[in-house]
Amino acid sequence: MAILLTGGMGFIGSHTAVELIKEGYEVIIADNLSNSSKKVLERIETITGVKPLFYEIDVAVKEDVMKVFEENEVQGVVHFAGYKSVPESTRIPLAYYRNNLDTALSVLEVMKEKNCKTFVFSSSATVYGDKNKAPFNEEMPTSTSTNAYGNTKLMIEQIVRDFAASWEELSAILLRYFNPIGAHPSGLIGEAPDGIPNNLMPYITQTAVGVREYLGVFGTDYDTPDGTGVRDFIHVVDLARGHVAAINYALKTQGVEAINLGTGKGNSVLEVVSTFEKANDLKIPVKLLPRRPGDIATSFALADKAKKLLGWKAELTLFDMCKDSWNWQKNNPKGYED
Ligand code: NAD
Numbered sequence: 044m045a046i047l048l049t050g051g052m053g054f055i056g057s058h059t060a061v062e063l064i065k066e067g068y069e070v071i072i073a074d075n076l077s078n079s080s081k082k083v084l085e086r087i088e089t090i091t092g093v094k095p096l097f098y099e100i101d102v103a104v105k106e107d108v109m110k111v112f113e114e115n116e117v118q119g120v121v122h123f124a125g126y127k128s129v130p131e132s133t134r135i136p137l138a139y140y141r142n143n144l145d146t147a148l149s150v151l152e153v154m155k156e157k158n159c160k161t162f163v164f165s166s167s168a169t170v171y172g173d174k175n176k177a178p179f180n181e182e183m184p185t186s187t188s189t190n191a192y193g194n195t196k197l198m199i200e201q202i203v204r205d206f207a208a209s210w211e212e213l214s215a216i217l218l219r220y221f222n223p224i225g226a227h228p229s230g231l232i233g234e235a236p237d238g239i240p241n242n243l244m245p246y247i248t249q250t251a252v253g254v255r256e257y258l259g260v261f262g263t264d265y266d267t268p269d270g271t272g273v274r275d276f277i278h279v280v281d282l283a284r285g286h287v288a289a290i291n292y293a294l295k296t297q298g299v300e301a302i303n304l305g306t307g308k309g310n311s312v313l314e315v316v317s318t319f320e321k322a323n324d325l326k327i328p329v330k331l332l333p334r335r336p337g338d339i340a341t342s343f344a345l346a347d348k349a350k351k352l353l354g355w356k357a358e359l360t361l362f363d364m365c366k367d368s369w370n371w372q373k374n375n376p377k378g379y380e381d
């Protein structure tokens with residue numbers, strides 16, 4: 044009996060593979076390596092002593108997903124596979140709808156045909172939109188977003204709800220991630236963005252390593268304590284453990300639950316910069332810039348539901364996140380490239 048991780052070679056999937064293996068689960072990874080490296084597999088093996096079975100397939104192709112189920116006994120699926128860049132999704136929205144929706148649909152169809160009843164989905168806090176006031180709780184109304192990426196998350200949540208309404212035995216968890224940063228403390232796996240990073244932490248670490256000249260801080264006039272954006276940064280190892288807790292829970296329940304994975308605490312962009320500097324004894328040159336279109340001032344989770352239902356809460360601090368992000372970056376200045 045195994046847990047299938049679609050997109051399991053990526054940033055969050057690889058950390059989840061490690062934590063699931065540590066808990067004694069057998070892990071299978073299906074990934075087309077469109078945003079990841081095959082090296083991740085050996086790194087997972089170095090950390091855990093176990094090399095997961097790997098299928099290099101396009102998860103949007105139903106027959107290929109079916110083959111994984113034909114050849115293995117899949118107990119549950121964590122569905123990470125998808126494209127995730129917000130700005131890219133505004134340039135090529137159809138590619139985002141095609142890939143993100145088709146991967147989800149083929150996995151769900153195969154699960155039904157093979158009677159696999161446990162599904163965990165990588166959703167995002169982006170579904171809370173710009174009308175709700177933080178802390179965001181799972182009962183708040185969701186809303187469409189200004190970008191196709193966010194809309195695919197909302198649509199897949201709806202698809203899963205409709206599917207669950209038609210199949211009572213399905214157990215599905217929609218995990219709404221806040222802002223995952225950090226890396227495995229071994230420095231062997233981490234976030235390896237292609238090209239110029241859009242997200243804050245990879246931009247900071249690339250500035251620290253000298254690939255970028257300075258960090259642009261987008262907006263200093265928000266209604267926040269220091270005027271810069273506030274986010275709920277969560278260590279990717281905590282996030283990965285949240286998936287283990289979600290799988291444990293989903294295997295013994297049925298129905299759909301949306302659950303936040305966040306720390307419940309917000310930190311500003313400038314707080315992240317100063318914590319990074321302290322944790323690593325480094326200086327990050329910054330340039331104060333205008334707001335980035337589409338950003339909200341403040342986003343952080345109410346993390347009570349994850350604690351109550353899953354018995355999970357984030358344990359690691361912003362200091363840990365900053366240390367581990369830098370440890371990964373300095374040991375792998377070009378990500379997984381040689
Ligand atoms: P990632 O890009 O590192 O991982 C996604 C993986 O999916 C990659 O390895 C990629 O090669 C694979 N993939 C993409 N399309 C595929 C396809 N058609 N077939 C097979 N494999 C495919 O991203 P991540 O940061 O690990 O995010 C994982 C999931 O979590 C994504 O769905 C993302 O949208 C969601 N999410 C991420 C964040 C974040 O900040 N990183 C926040 C909220 C939600």
Ligand code: UD1
Binds near residue numbers: 127
């Ligand atoms: C972004 C996406 C969100 C997605 C998430 C994870 C947008 C509007 N939202 O979230 O949908 O789920 O990434 O992929 O893109 N910042 C800087 N300088 C930088 C980069 C970021 O100041 O170079 C600031 C931002 O303005 C923001 C904070 O840092 O206030 C966090 O930004 P980021 O890491 O991109 O995450 P989100 O915008 O929260």
